[in-house]
Amino acid sequence: MMVEQKVVDPDYLILEAPRERKFITGSQAFAEAIKRANVDIAIAYPITPQSETMHLVGDLWAQGYVKDYYRAEEEYGAMSAIAGAVRGGARAFSATSGPGLLRGLEAIVSWPGHRIPAVLGVMTRVVNAPLSIQPDNVEIAYLLHSGLIVLHAENQQDVFDFTLAGFPISEKVDVYLPVVVATEGFFVTHAKGYVELPPEDMKLPPRDPYKAPVPPTDCEIPPARIQRDAPVQKSNFMSYLIHAVWQQEVWSANERARKWIKHYLGGLIEVVNPKAEVFIVASGCAAAQGREAQRYAEMEGLNVGLVKIKSIRPFPAQELREILKDAKAIIVPEHNIVGWLCKEVKAVIPNGDRVVEGPRVYGGMTLPVELIMDEIYRVLGIKKAKKTLV
């Protein structure tokens, strides 16, 4: 049932190994990454649209690719157990969506401070009432201020690449933080796309928990007296100090992840037409729609570019300042009502009034390319009697 796998260098598996093209769903892409990631334990809890991913990961356990797997009581329990497994030296994976993410959030946002290197799949879904299972991505905003590394996948290929690379990035000694791989539910998880996959008879080396800035809790290293999770219970002064320096280190580690994201994923951003007059800046599925809009605009002879943001944390502030320095207008299409990406972009570039707030769709509806084209025409002063594409 299980293909015999040999351990290969992460650089070889991720960057050099020959790849074969498959037509698979986003959920399958997550599972294909886990199959090659030498995962010790995966912990699942059902929620639409995530469930299919953890079904497939469960199959990988049944086949022998993953060493342990169980269906947890609920997300807070699942995410807490992930923290326990990782402290015990295991490599761990879980995934969730929308309300499940928020239920697990108390545990998840403590992972960076507890220095828990793990990978978490987030398949976005409406979180606020009225209830819906559709892929609004407002939940990503809740992940941005806790020290997590947050990657946002545009398509099935990104899902595979980000998830597989997520493990070595997460476990680097100078990083040692959890990596979230977010993508839109249904649009990516339940739709098929072409994914270039390295051979399935190769896997990452196992996690080495001793190559770490904090020790695992396994009674295998000196000294006997280990206080890894110090509750800050001394004087108020010590309490401020310990928390402050620890969080500074978490955010420094988050910054240090940049070089590894560049190394494994070719950068924090991808740029199409770097000399453009108008830029679309987007992440996740909105980047896919932005890519189409850029293509249409080019066919109409308009000088429009695309900046796809792959890494939301760390945020590519310098890259954006550089690429957007001469941009006349910056359009930020998003799949949520609050415009968290728009706020992030505005905060790091001069002359923020160049940023167009939208288009935004929410409730998980699709983002028609026409909405982005309308903004392109508007900022370029083009009046169209009848709005047609090309």
Place this chain on the structure above:
Amino acid sequence: MGLEYVKISPGFERYMPRDYVDLVKMGQFGRQVDVMDLGQFKELVEDHPMCAGCYMAYFIRIFYASLPNPEDTIVLGTAGCARLALSQAAVPFIYGNYGDTNAVASGLKRALTIRFPDKHKDVVVIAGDGGLMDIGFGMTMHSWFRREKFTTIMVDNEVYGNTGGQESGMSPKGVQLKMAPKGKQFDKINAVELAKVAGCVYVAKLSPTNPKRIAKVIRRAILAARHFGPTFIHAYTSCNIEYSIPTREVLADARNREKKDFKFYEWMTDEVKEYFEEMEKKEVKA
């Protein structure tokens, strides 16, 4: 055995703190101590910031002296009084988030089983009534349903002591506490019966009046968890502050409760009983 990790590398003895040298030379690592010899060996926990007359602190002292394998034991705790002492012991301690102990312990125990299939790594949760029976209730119960192989010890002071004395699910009915200004409206949760129904293989309830018996129960709970499944100890550890028990009367209170609702109770599956009988036979021979 993880005994190697506590030993001091040759040549470093003079640079290590006296406290640590004593732990290695005169402590519990690598040998079984008798709880009645407390005071004659270097204990795993000595300093703690708990209140004068705290019976939970006493129970925790006995707990550490009872560990069958301290060099390969990991203790987990959560918010509450117990962790104030647990975090200062010479045994690795994990403090996660609110009420998460039994979920974290599940992941931890599974990871250790994957990584060290041939070693016993004992995982023990010590948390309060609030942590295990209120906020962490679902995780406590599900760790038992899943038959996770670790020990859960509830140090029940019948109150949220560390947050200033609020009612918990384990407070007795009628007791007036903060957040129960008219007295608690419902009965104390029957944690022992829940543990049995949920799949624990060894369950004990006690008021800590007899140190030898406490030590035996703790040792049994840990050994049964290694081989058979989840184990649970419900210990009465009064809060002399919130229940206004004068320090000199704390032991009398424990004895009084032992006569009432904390009568010593021990239950185990037939399989576990057989295991202990075999083990105790061998010990007598030795």
